[in-house]
Amino acid sequence: MIRKLLELLGLRKKSVPKPLQKVYRQAPKGKVVAKALYGYDMEFMYGRNDIKDPGQCPICHTSFKKVPNPDYKVQKKKGDVFCTYDGYMIVTEKFKTFCEINEYRYLKFIPLPKSPGYYYFEAEGIFRIDSTRRHFYFGKKQECCNQYDCIAIGGMLWKDKDFYLPTDDFIFQTDYWFGDHHNKSPLVIIGTKTAGKMKRYGLSGIYFDNVMG
Numbered sequence: 520m521i522r523k524l525l526e527l528l529g530l531r532k533k534s535v536p537k538p539l540q541k542v543y544r545q546a547p548k549g550k551v552v553a554k555a556l557y558g559y560d561m562e563f564m565y566g567r568n569d570i571k572d573p574g575q576c577p578i579c580h581t582s583f584k585k586v587p588n589p590d591y592k593v594q595k596k597k598g599d600v601f602c603t604y605d606g607y608m609i610v611t612e613k614f615k616t617f618c619e620i621n622e623y624r625y626l627k628f629i630p631l632p633k634s635p636g637y638y639y640f641e642a643e644g645i646f647r648i649d650s651t652r653r654h655f656y657f658g659k660k661q662e663c664c665n666q667y668d669c670i671a672i673g674g675m676l677w678k679d680k681d682f683y684l685p686t687d688d689f690i691f692q693t694d695y696w697f698g699d700h701h702n703k704s705p706l707v708i709i710g711t712k713t714a715g716k717m718k719r720y721g722l723s724g725i726y727f728d729n730v731m732g
């Protein structure tokens with residue numbers, strides 16, 4: 520009775536059921552289509568600001584090619600994959616054997632003569648990245664070599680939607696080179712199946728980041 524009175528006076532809200540809220544579905548989020556491969560950090564291949572690196576533009580020192588230093592000595596560390604601070608990926612004999620067993624194609628292993636059993640590693644197949652995503656940052660475009668002095672990404676990597684990925688077992692590298700100046704390098708992208716195989720084979724010191732598509 521009191522409740523009815525309060526409702527009439529407008530002091531108490533009628534307990535009417537809430538109307539069904541319309542739920543707007545978010546645009547479908549992507550799924551994981553590949554993994555970026557990382558390893559432990561390692562010392563510079565050429566030194567912090569070394570201009571002897573032959574893979575740089577001689578004017579602005581932006582890296583356009585990775586040419587390993589034959590005098591480089593690998594620090595003995597646990598693990599099978601390493602990334603130098605200047606963007607060189609180094610792998611062990613075990614990593615190389617894994618790739619040979621699985622018959623991945625278009626991979627380059629350049630021996631480091633001062634460190635037997637270690638190789639500078641590069642994948643020549645290209646994985647195209649979507650650069651129109653938010654958090655993709657381009658630095659200044661150099662006039663001397665027509666390269667961006669820096670490319671960075673603050674979020675997830677996304678596959679270019681027009682890039683058709685025929686398999687989930689591969690080792691490629693990105694079309695874009697990330698980092699700045701002479702530290703720029705491509706990222707190595709592997710298949711989701713490949714990531715599992717690497718773990719099962721017992722490769723250690725390897726880390727993955729999701730690549731969405």
Ligand SMILES: [Zn+2]
Nearest residue numbers: 576579663664
């Ligand atoms: Zn340049």
